[in-house]
């Protein structure tokens with residue numbers, strides 16, 4: 001069996017770490033990795049391949065830093081060339097980025113079976129590029145690997161599975177979350193970041209924060225509210241913020257008071273895991289980090305109006321505050337450590353999602 005894996009952005013490298021490790025156990029599976037180049041800085045890309053021992057990409061397309069249309073269009077053209085040459089049995093895509101959508105379109109046009117990992121998630125906000133990418137990818141997927149029961153229910157509510165023709169029958173299956181696999185596997189390999197070794201960081205009593213989502217970075221008022229609130233909080237508790245290059249570029253042109261924040265460059269996954277495991281609170285607009293906070297038993301305040309990971313909000317592990325200053329400060333003041341009740345919930349599977357995914361593909 002030959003799988004053409006499409007990767008392009010940071011969270012996809014992290015998810016692929018666990019699945020590629022599983023694929024490597026099977027002599028009868030060949031994985032060909034295509035890196036679209038959507039993320040290209042060494043600390044947004046290469047570092048993950050190195051430290052998670054993901055095989056070096058067989059193809060690097062070099063398509064990053066462009067508008068949505070240009071990026072997705074150029075990826076479709078190049079991935080199609082690779083797929084025609086390699087003739088894979090499956091194209092495998094992760095999550096909801098432009099690289100995901102490009103891979104999905106190529107698979108559907110060339111009649112190659114499409115496996116979508118992290119299928120069925122919805123924010124119900126069509127303004128988000130990620131929501132559009134997910135909906136379109138799910139619609140043409142052959143096997144939809146859902147990470148949660150909520151994701152399965154979302155698909156059912158939209159009329160999935162579609163089996164309108166004999167040659168497009170969809171299989172929907174909840175295998176758990178591949179990020180849970182990764183967190184469990186890499187936890188013991190966590191590395192203390194050099195910034196912590198050298199700074200006066202108050203180890204184990206800092207807030208870990210990330211901001212990069214378009215709905216925040218591309219809206220000056222939201223971004224201002226978020227950073228002013230964080231700066232206020234940082235007067236009493238250290239806020240460590242590994243800054244995404246997108247946010248860095250936008251902040252440069254805004255005159256915001258962020259002097260109290262500890263802003264660092266993006267870190268690799270092993271350092272990130274250390275930062276999560278040792279913080280007292282996570283504040284983020286990231287999708288993946290909301291779950292990782294829970295895996296490492298940390299409360300999370302989410303700087304978005306909605307989340308795909310609703311089960312975390314329902315159980316009280318995550319508080320949604322949007323970009324509202326009052327709500328952000330209130331959530332910070334009232335946050336509580338997670339309790340044993342939160343930890344006993346089995347929300348994202350048993351850490352064997354990758355194994356289940358590969359078994360299903362072999363059976364299909």
Ligand code: UD1
Pocket residue numbers: 009010011038039040041042044045064065066096097098099129130212214245246249287
């Ligand atoms: C993308 C995903 C988003 C995901 C995020 C993970 C889409 C539509 N969005 O957002 O869902 O949460 O990745 O991090 O696919 N840049 C660099 N160096 C890099 C990468 C990006 O400088 O290595 C800068 C470039 O100016 C680029 C901008 O960041 O134009 C945005 O990058 P892009 O890949 O378009 O979107 P992300 O915001 O990273």
Ligand code: UDP
Pocket residue numbers: 010011014210212242243265266267268269270272273285286287288289292
């Ligand atoms: N991450 C990382 N280094 C950083 C910031 C994030 O390794 O400096 C990891 C984070 O722990 C998570 C993944 O990147 O595993 C999430 O990616 P991101 O927040 O960029 O995207 P999203 O999940 O929102 O799509």
